[in-house]
Amino acid sequence: xxxxxxxxxxxxxxxxxxxxxxxxxxxxxxxxxxxxxxxxxxxxxxxxxxxxxxxxxxxxxxxxxxxxxxxxxxxxxxxxxxxxxxxxxxxxxxxxxxxxxxxxxxxxxxxxxxxxxxxxxxxxxxxxxxxxxxxxxxxxxxxxxxxxxxxxxxxxxxxxxxxxxxxxxxxxxxxxxxxxxxxxxxxxxxxxxxxxxxxxxxxxxxxxxxxxxxxxxxxxxxxxxxxxxxxxxxxxxxxxxxxxxxxxxxxxxxxx
Ligand code: COA
Numbered sequence: 001x002x003x004x005x006x007x008x009x010x011x012x013x014x015x016x017x018x019x020x021x022x023x024x025x026x027x028x029x030x031x032x033x034x035x036x037x038x039x040x041x042x043x044x045x046x047x048x049x050x051x052x053x054x055x056x057x058x059x060x061x062x063x064x065x066x067x068x069x070x071x072x073x074x075x076x077x078x079x080x081x082x083x084x085x086x087x088x089x090x091x092x093x094x095x096x097x098x099x100x101x102x103x104x105x106x107x108x109x110x111x112x113x114x115x116x117x118x119x120x121x122x123x124x125x126x127x128x129x130x131x132x133x134x135x136x137x138x139x140x141x142x143x144x145x146x147x148x149x150x151x152x153x154x155x156x157x158x159x160x161x162x163x164x165x166x167x168x169x170x171x172x173x174x175x176x177x178x179x180x181x182x183x184x185x186x187x188x189x190x191x192x193x194x195x196x197x198x199x200x201x202x203x204x205x206x207x208x209x210x211x212x213x214x215x216x217x218x219x220x221x222x223x224x225x226x227x228x229x230x231x232x233x234x235x236x237x238x239x240x241x242x243x244x245x246x247x248x249x250x251x252x253x254x255x256x
Contacts, residue, residue, distance in 0.1 A: 001034055001037070002030050002031050002033070002034035003019075004018065004019050004020040004025075004028075004031050004034075005017070005018065005019065005031050005034035005035055005038065006019050006056075007038045009042075009047065009048060011193050011196060012047065012048065012049040012050060012193070012196030012197070013048075013049070013050050013051075013052055013189065013192040013193060013196050014038065014042040014048045014050070014051050014052070015051075015052045015054065015189075016035055016038045016039070016051060016052070016053050016054075017054055017055065017056055018031070018035075018053075018054070018055040018056065018060070018061050019055075019056040019057075020056075021056050021057030021058075021059065023062070023065065024059050024061075024062035024103075025055045025056065025057070025059050025060065025061040025062060025108075026061065026062045026063065026064065026065035026066070026068075027061055027063065027064055027065055027082070027107065028065045028068040028072075029068060029072045029080055029081045029082055030081070031065075032080075032081035032082045032084070032085045033081035035053075035085065035088075036081060036084055036085060036088040038051075039051065039088050039089070039092050039096075040088065042094065043092050043093055043094055048094065049094060049195070049196040049200050049203070050094060050095050050096075050097060050192045050195045050196045051092070051094060051095070051096040051097065052096075052097050052098075052099055052188055052189065052192050053096060053097070053098050053099070053111075053115065054098070054099040054100075054101055054185065054188075055100075055101050055102065055108075057102075058101065058102040058123070059101070059102040059103055060098075060100045060101055060102050060103060060104040060108045060124065061104060061105065061106075061107065061108035062103070062105045062106070062108070063105040063106025063107045063108050064082065064106055064107060064138075066133075066241050066244050066245070067241075067245065069082070069232065069241075070232070070237075070238075070241050082107075083225045083229075085107075085111075085139070086110075086111070086114060086138070086139030086140055086221045087218065087221060089111060089114040089115070089139075090114060090140070090211070090214050090217050090218055090221070091214075093204050093207065093208070094200075094203070094204065094207070095116040095117065095195055095203060095207055096114070096115045096116055097115060097116065097117040097118070097119070097188055097191065097192050097195070098111070098112050098115040098117070098118045098119070099119055099120075099184055099185055099188040100112070100118065100119065100120035100121065100124045100126075100166075100175075101121050101124065101181070101184055101185070102121060102123055102124055102125075102181075103124065103125045103126075103127070104120075104124060104125070104126050104127075105127050105128070105129065106127075106128055106129065106130065106138065107138050107139070109126050109127065109128045109141075109157065109174075110128065110137065110138050110139045110140075110141035110145070111139070112174060112175075113139075113140065113141055113144040113145055113148060113174075114139070114140060114144070114217075116207060116210075117176045117191065117195075118174065118175045118176050119175065119176055119177050119178070119179055119184065119187065119188050119191070120166045120169065120170070120175050120177075120178050120179070120184075121166065121178075121179060121180070121181035121184045122166050122167075122178050122179070122180055122181055123166070123181045124165075124166045124169075124178075125163050125164065125165060125166070126157070126163065126164040126165075126166075126168075126169045126174065127157070127161060127162070127163045127164070128141070128157045128158055128161060129161040130158065130161070131158070131159055131160075131161060132161045132240070132250075133237065133240040133241070133244070133250075134231060134234060134236035134237045134239065134240040134250070134252070135228060135231045135232065135237060135240075136224065136227045136228050136231050137158050137224060138224060138228055139221055139224060140217045140220050140221050140224065141158065141224075142158065142220070142224055143216070143217065143220040143224075144217065145157065145158060148173055148174070149172050149173050149174060153172050153173075166178045235255070236252060236255050239251065239252065239255075
């Protein structure tokens with residue numbers, strides 16, 4: 001396990017909490033590995049019927065830990081926990097409900113496309129600054145987001161890096177519902193317990209049908225991982241990461 005990933009099981013619901021508020025819940029490779037382990041163990045455990053994924057401290061997640069990523073992502077495309085994470089979400093047989101308790105950035109948004117239900121606090125915001133960081137969309141997002149939201153709306157996030165409010169994300173079709181921030185976890189847990197009480201075989205069979213495009217999703221994740229790893233190894237990303245760490249604007253004017 002990892003000190004920044006907390007899991008609790010209650011009434012058939014496994015809550016996975018990202019708990020690194022001092023770094024805005026940025027995800028390191030070790031944290032991805034712990035989330036994958038919690039999903040895989042829960043998927044194999046008959047006592048667990050539903051997962052809830054949330055963050056601590058008024059932030060869902062600020063996405064990949066940029067320092068850890070620069071140090072630990074392999075440019076040869078070999079599989080890292082961050083790369084395995086979207087596969088693990090695709091392959092989880094039991095429903096995953098996201099409780100987006102505050103800003104969601106990068107993978108904090110793209111993972112939502114692989115969750116089965118997504119509820120957000122009214123204070124949540126949504127941003128995927130991949131291109132701003134000289135990166136490319138992670139996981140299956142470049143396939144699933146245009147499919148779910150339409151290409152024009154998806155590109156406002158994926159290419160432009162716009163920030164959406166919870167209401168905008170709801171209107172665009174990214175969310176199942178928006179809840180006052182103080183009620184979010186109570187409301188999500190009530191829904192999670194209700195889902196956990198339903199016939200588990202029926203829930204799994206229905207989810208498998210809803211996810212029937214999983215093979216195409218897995219192929220797309222493979223392609224996106226290869227492109228992403230190339231971007232992480234690029235001089236453009238080195239400039240973007242250095243700009244973030246030293247709190248200055250990135251300068252891409254010298255690149256062609
Ligand atoms: N990777 C690494 N460290 C991060 C981080 C990330 N994705 N997001 C936040 N942090 C760290 C900051 O470096 C800072 O560390 P420090 O206190 O040691 O200096 C700490 O978390 C607090 O962040 P700070 O930027 O001071 O808080 P803020 O409230 O002003 O802004 C964010 C919060 C989330 C808007 C801002 O941190 C941010 O834009 N983060 C990067 C998001 C991003 O681009 N993610 C990658 C997507 S692929």
